[in-house]
Amino acid sequence: MRKKTHIEPVPPDGMEILFFYQCPHCNRHVPVVNPIEPNMIVCEHCAKRFPIIPVDDSVLNYIRIMLAGGKAASSPDFI
Numbered sequence: 001m002r003k004k005t006h007i008e009p010v011p012p013d014g015m016e017i018l019f020f021y022q023c024p025h026c027n028r029h030v031p032v033v034n035p036i037e038p039n040m041i042v043c044e045h046c047a048k049r050f051p052i053i054p055v056d057d058s059v060l061n062y063i064r065i066m067l068a069g070g071k072a073a074s075s076p077d078f079i
């Protein structure tokens, strides 16, 4: 006889923050995850490169702490 296993929904246990930068060549928006370094990025639409202003890592850490790494953002309908 086979037992049915019920798996409870799992809350988030980590988070990254997605930012968008407007490409100066084609004006479309390019997503970048946690852009904490002043890098050159490649536009996924026109394939041209452009430099970005990074975000402050302490701001990202603050958001992660505020949301307990994503757990505190869980929908209350599921808790």
Ligand SMILES: [Zn+2]
Residues within 6 Å of the ligand: 023, 024, 025, 026, 027, 028, 043, 044, 045, 046, 047, 048
């Ligand atoms: Zn572009």
